[in-house]
Amino acid sequence: MRTKDLAQAALLVAIGFILHAFFPPIVMGMKPDFALAMMFILLIIKQDFKLGFLVAVSTGIFTALTTGFPGGQVANMVDKLVTFIIVYPLIPIIIKLPSRKLSTGIITAFGTMLSGGIFLGTAALLVGLPGPFTVLFSTVVIPAAVVNTFTAVIVFSVVDFAMDVEVEGAENKAL
Numbered sequence: 139m140r141t142k143d144l145a146q147a148a149l150l151v152a153i154g155f156i157l158h159a160f161f162p163p164i165v166m167g168m169k170p171d172f173a174l175a176m177m178f179i180l181l182i183i184k185q186d187f188k189l190g191f192l193v194a195v196s197t198g199i200f201t202a203l204t205t206g207f208p209g210g211q212v213a214n215m216v217d218k219l220v221t222f223i224i225v226y227p228l229i230p231i232i233i234k235l236p237s238r239k240l241s242t243g244i245i246t247a248f249g250t251m252l253s254g255g256i257f258l259g260t261a262a263l264l265v266g267l268p269g270p271f272t273v274l275f276s277t278v279v280i281p282a283a284v285v286n287t288f289t290a291v292i293v294f295s296v297v298d299f300a301m302d303v304e305v306e307g308a309e310n311k312a313l
Contacts (some may be wrong), residue, residue, distance in 0.1 A: 147184070147193050150176040155200040157289075163206050163249075173197045173288040174253055177218070178246045179297060181229055182238075192221035192282035209265030210257075216257040225249045238298065239291050246290035247283045254279030276300050 146172030163169045177197045183188045198218035202211040208304060225245065235241045258271055258279070 139186065139313060143184060143186065143189055144188050147180055147189055148253070150180050151200065153293075154197060155204070158201055159204040164278055164281065169278075170285045171201060171253065172251070172286065172289060173201050174250055175246055175258075175286040176219070177222070178225070178249050179242065179294050181222070181226060182233060182242055182245060182294065183297060183301065184234075185229060187226065188221040190222055190226055193220045201289055207261065208268075209261050213257045216260045217253045221249055221253040224252060229253050229309055239295060241310065242294045243287045243291050247287045250283040251279055254282060289302045 151173065154176030157172035158169070161169050161172065168231070168271055174197070177190075177193050177212060180193050184190070195215075196217070198215040201218065202214040205211060205214055225248070228248075233241045235244070254275065258267060258274055261267060281289060
C-alpha cells in the first residue's frame with residue numbers, strides 16, 4: 139500500500155464524510171450515505187483488499203459520527219464491514235462489463251441496497267426501527283441507492299479521468 143493510495147483514499151473518504159454530514163435526513167433521521175459511494179469508487183479503482191478494509195472501517199467510523207438514527211453508530215460499523223466483505227469479491231467480475239461507468243453504477247446500486255438492508259437489520263436487532271422495514275427500505279434505501287449511483291458514476295468519471303491524466307503525465311516525463 140503506497141502513500142499515494144492512502145492519500146487518494148483519505149480524500150475520497152473525506153468527501154464522503156462531508157457529504158454525509160451535511161446532507162439532511164429524508165425519513166425518520168435516515169439519509170443517503172454518500173460515503174458508501176466514495177468507498178465503492180475506491181474499491182473499483184484500487185482493488186486492494188487491505189486498503190479497502192481500511193476504507194470500510196474509516197467510512198463506518200465517520201458515518202457513525204454523523205448519523206442521526208438512534209443506534210446508528212453500531213449499525214453503521216456493521217453495515218460498512220459486511221458490505222465490504224460481500225461486495226469486494228464481486229468487483230473483479232462486474233468490472234469486466236464493457237463500460238466501467240456501467241460497472242460502477244451496478245456495484246454502487248447493489249452495494250448501497252445491501253448496506254441499507256444490513257443497516258436496517260442491525261438497527262432492528264439492536265434498538266428497533268421507527269417504522270416497518272419495508273417502508274424504510276423503500277423510502278430511504280432505494281432513493282439513496284439511486285442518488286449514490288448517479289453520484290458514484292459522476293465522481294468515478296472525474297477520478298478515472300484524473301488518474302489517466304496523471305499516468306499520461308508520468309509517461310511524458312519519462313520520455
